[in-house]
Amino acid sequence: MTAMGNIEMLRTKNSSGAGVLRMLAVVLLVVAAAALSYAEKKKKQEGPAQPQLTPLGSVISKLDYSKIVWPNPPAITRVKYLDLFSGEKRAVEKAAKKSGWMDRLSGVATGETSQNKPKFQLLSPYGMAVDSKGRLYVADHKVGAVFIFNTETKDVELIKHGVEARFGLITGLAIDDSDRLFVSDSELRHVLVFNPQHRAEASISEGMSSPAGVAVDNENRFLYVCDTDLDQVLVYDADPPYKLLRRIGTTGKKHTLTTAGDFAYPTNVAVDADGNVYVSDTFNDRVEIFDADGNFIRTFGKPGDGPGYFARPKGIAVDVDGHVWVADSVTDRVQVFTQEGQLLLWMGGHGLLPGQFTALNGLTMDKQNRLFTSEQYLSRVQMFRYIPDDEARAEKVRRDAAEQKNGGGGRTDKPVGTAKPQAEVRQDAVAAKRHISAAQPPRVWQPTAVWWAGNFGSRELLPRSTRG
Secondary structure, three states: OOHHHHHHHHHHHHHHHHHHHHHHHHHHHHHHHHHHHHHHHHHHHHOOOOOOOOOHHHHHHOOOHHHOEEOOOOOOOOEEEEEEEOEOOOOOOOOOOOOOHHHHHHOOOOOOOOOOOOOOEOOOEEEEEEOOOOOEEEEEOOOOEEEEEOOOOOOEEEEEEOOOEOOOOEEEEEEOOOOOEEEEEOOOOEEEEEOOOOOEEEEEOOOOOOEEEEEEEOOOOEEEEEEOOOOEEEEEEOOOOOOEEEEEOOOOOOOOOOOOOOOOOEEEEEEOOOOOEEEEEHHHOEEEEEOOOOOEEEEEOOEOOOOOOEOOEEEEEEOOOOOEEEEEOOOOEEEEEOOOOOEEEEEEOEOOOOOOEOOEEEEEEOOOOEEEEEEOOOOEEEEEEEOOHHHHHHHHHHHHHHHHHOOOOOOOOOOOOOOOOHHHHHHHHHHHHHHHHHHOOOOOEEEOOHHHHOOOOOOOOOOOOOOO
């Protein structure tokens, strides 16, 4: 082949190579344009970005809990809101969509799932108890576990069905001074006993049918068990061999008895410092009180939906001053009474905010004067602090002394007897209104007696409250 032929062949090859490159460039431009068009079309189909609503939990977490108190300022505070516990919610994992080559090319993200899935979440909390370390125990029959919350760090442990124990339908909890845990199971018809290391060591079942709320009398070493099927409160020895000692109430009447000393579906029980026993007689809408020997003392409460009345009372506790706290499951209120049954205060009502309740059931109080309430629909436990009589009395003395020092005017920046300008009075009123509004969710408390205004510990009979 001549030199001219070789040159012509090279020209032909270069020409064909350049054509291929031009063709590839055209193809890439077409694909890029198609990808951009696809992405724009998909965005139009999806529509404009929807505004993100702020979750209720985010709103609640930003509230200043220190301002949520009962009664409202300037009255002396008797209850403070502290915190809530709900475990750690799991993120909902959506099924991953298949990504096509066009999605990947156009940069459209699909198939995203949350990888951050915390472990623990309350679903239906009910019975509660607190151990000597201040840890909160919560029975949840839907999860099939007893949750153990560190109330400071909110770290969670579990005593779980199928791992540490076998649970059916757990409801009531109680802890004695040795940190032994008693767990009632209405489905398996027994009370399980766990040692302080959370290992099951005994089962109590003698005479039981459907155990519910439980309580321990540490002084007399009695274990009280409400049985909703039998309409009785069963009394056991709180130490091995956990012998059945006696029964309170008459059985066999299918929740129809209304006589004093009998029950119609007793759900929860509490014991005071003197060994007296307080029972939520749920279907009779009342509280019954017995001494440590099981003798009837008194009853209080009537059916109704107003303050001072009951509509299916359940959780019950007695504070350090002997006041009786009752959770009303229909009205979603916590009511506080003297031992004679006189209403002192109610707090709560239907709602989602701190200090409000939805499906209120459980209630307990610990030695640190902390009150815990459980709500089944909102799957949470709220924590409050009760201000005992001696602290409230000291605060009243301090205020009285300050007022006397200021000549009864309550202000130190103006001479006694000098009237404020009208504009300043209006400004003070507006500021006070804003302060109260920020400090307290609406309609969640109602003081009903002078006990909350300074007559602490009084056992005098007060005017009975009327319906709502």
